[in-house]
Structures are given as C-alpha cells and as structure tokens.
Amino acid sequence: MSEVIVITSGKGGVGKTTTTANVGTGLAKEGKKVVLIDTDIGLRNLDVVMGLENRIVYNLVDVVEGNCRLKQALIKDKKYPNLFLLPSAQTRDKTSVNPEQMKKLVDDLRQDFDYVILDCPAGIEQGFQNAISGADHALIVTTPEVSAIRDADRIIGLLEASEIHKIDLVINRIRMDMVNRGDMLSKEDVLDILAIDLIGVVPDDENIVISTNQGEPLVGSDTPAGKAYSNICRRIMGENVPFMEITGPTFFQKLANVFKK
Amino acid sequence: MGVFDGFFKKKSSGEVAKDRLKLLLVSDRSNCSPETMELIKNDIIKVISKYMEIDSDGLDIQITQNHDESEGPALYANIPIRELKK
Numbered sequence: 001m002s003e004v005i006v007i008t009s010g011k012g013g014v015g016k017t018t019t020t021a022n023v024g025t026g027l028a029k030e031g032k033k034v035v036l037i038d039t040d041i042g043l044r045n046l047d048v049v050m051g052l053e054n055r056i057v058y059n060l061v062d063v064v065e066g067n068c069r070l071k072q073a074l075i076k077d078k079k080y081p082n083l084f085l086l087p088s089a090q091t092r093d094k095t096s097v098n099p100e101q102m103k104k105l106v107d108d109l110r111q112d113f114d115y116v117i118l119d120c121p122a123g124i125e126q127g128f129q130n131a132i133s134g135a136d137h138a139l140i141v142t143t144p145e146v147s148a149i150r151d152a153d154r155i156i157g158l159l160e161a162s163e164i165h166k167i168d169l170v171i172n173r174i175r176m177d178m179v180n181r182g183d184m185l186s187k188e189d190v191l192d193i194l195a196i197d198l199i200g201v202v203p204d205d206e207n208i209v210i211s212t213n214q215g216e217p218l219v220g221s222d223t224p225a226g227k228a229y230s231n232i233c234r235r236i237m238g239e240n241v242p243f244m245e246i247t248g249p250t251f252f253q254k255l256a257n258v259f260k261k
Numbered sequence: 262m263g264v265f266d267g268f269f270k271k272k273s274s275g276e277v278a279k280d281r282l283k284l285l286l287v288s289d290r291s292n293c294s295p296e297t298m299e300l301i302k303n304d305i306i307k308v309i310s311k312y313m314e315i316d317s318d319g320l321d322i323q324i325t326q327n328h329d330e331s332e333g334p335a336l337y338a339n340i341p342i343r344e345l346k347k
Binding site: 145146149150153154157178179181182183184185186189192193 | 273274275276278279281282283285286289290
C-alpha cells in the first residue's frame, strides 16, 4: 500500500523543505521506494537541499504538459537508488498546474512507489491546493511561535475541509533551554492549542545548516535533528517510537528564575 | 502555573504566547468578519439603548474563549452605562 504525504505549514521558513528532504531520505534508508515532489513552482528549493540541482533536465510542469515522460523527469538520488526527486519548474508560476493534473500525477506515481512525498509551498493559494489534492496524509510543520502556530491552525481547518483527516504535527526548531526557562512554548503547549496528533519534535540544531550547505540530508546521523527525523520516519511506517522525554523546569530552576526577575 | 506565580505576578513570555494564541485562534476559528462584528455591535447598542443610556463609543465586543474552556467560545460585551433610565 502506497501512501501520499504532503508536508505543509502555511507560514514560510518553518522547515517544510528540510523536513521533506529528511523524511524522504530517512524512508529510503529504511528500504522504502520513495519519490519527492517539489510543488513550489517558481521557487524551487528541494533540489538544492537534496544536492541534486545539477542533474535537473525536466521538471513537474514538463511532465504535466506532456513535454516528457514521467520517468524522464525523475532524478535518482546520489546515495539511495530507491529515492527519486521530481523537481519543480523555476521559470513558471503556480497556475501552470491545476489540482486535477496533480492528482493524476500522484496517482500514477502511487503505482511504483511506497511513499510519494509532496513539498508544499507556503501560503494557502493555488500552490497549496495543488499540493494537497492527491494526499492521504498531511504532516504540518510548525515552530513554537505564535505566527507559525496560528497559520498551522488555519491549515488544519483547510485540510479538514478538503477531506484530509490524517493530520500529524511536527514541531520544529524547539530549544529546550528556552522552554525550561519559560520563554518558549513547550511541546505540550503547542499540542494543547492545536489539538492534533504529534509525530515528531525536532530540536533547533546547527547541523541542519551544515547539512543544507552540503546538500546532504542529515537524517539518521548522530545529531539531535538526525535522530529526531529518524524517529519521524519510523512513526510514519507505523512503528510506536516513544518521544524523547523533555523535562520541564525543576524546583531549583524555578527558584533561580524567581531571583532573576 | 509555577509554584511562585501567586507571589510573583510576572508571566513568562511562553505563557504570554500561549494566552495570546488561545484568544487569537478562537476569533480566527469563529470566522466572524469585522463587518459582522460591527453589525452585532450596532444592534446591541440599539437594543440596550431602549432601557438605559450607554456610552456607545466605549462599547467593546469580542469573541473569546469561555473561562471554562470546555464550554467553547463566548461573545463578551463590555457596555459602559451612562445613566439608568427611569
């Protein structure tokens, strides 16, 4: 059974593309056949994060318009022969593709892959509608900030209106030192507000910047973010992986905070 | 809520964020446009004015979370009374 997962957030810059690259690579590492689709037409980025920007010949719009066959546009990953990327078009805009065309494309890919993962553009306009049109499952990426959570809430409403009910949350860039001193929303706070299922908590980790610089997703590496992404992949595959225990402030930390005020 | 919150009223910025978000999402989810709110406000002024003189400029209405969160959203109206009509 193949699954089509859309990675979305509403707000830009919260880590959708990084999450797509790492989740896709992580699932491929587990032996699954995976295709990643960059649906952000006009602002393509997933190719760069994956380190595949030099191999692009055809793109999503070429496939939809029939300029090439689907197989010709799929780029094989450098490391994993069972991982493919369908890049977006850089010189076109979001109206070049419509939701019906996307749905058909995704349904074609379902035949050959275990996971079809769509990297959604920011916003709630046509690009978003295109990305979600064929999805069975949505991962919402948010950071523990008021603006990102507000947009995530709006996205949850729109997904439910589009009959996508399997929705899971990824809390990205959490800083435990700030949570412990009460200056950042905790995992529990975010879940309390959004009331959806949690599938992963990714700590703020400078290794992400390094991995993006190099164009090599860090999933599975011995880094805080690498481990968090591996856990997300295992949960997507249905494994019950416990969440790393994140502790609140201890009595002495609270006492110390009181004297700081 | 921390142990010392009763003595030291200052909220942490995380708590401030959570409170702001809760209010924000209630009004976002209610889908009530500013125009609708304005219409509701005018109607409230009309009705209450039959019985008492109110300060219509000071009137404030908003959709917020009920104090008891299980009860869902509530419409709060703060209506300053100038004079009770006899």
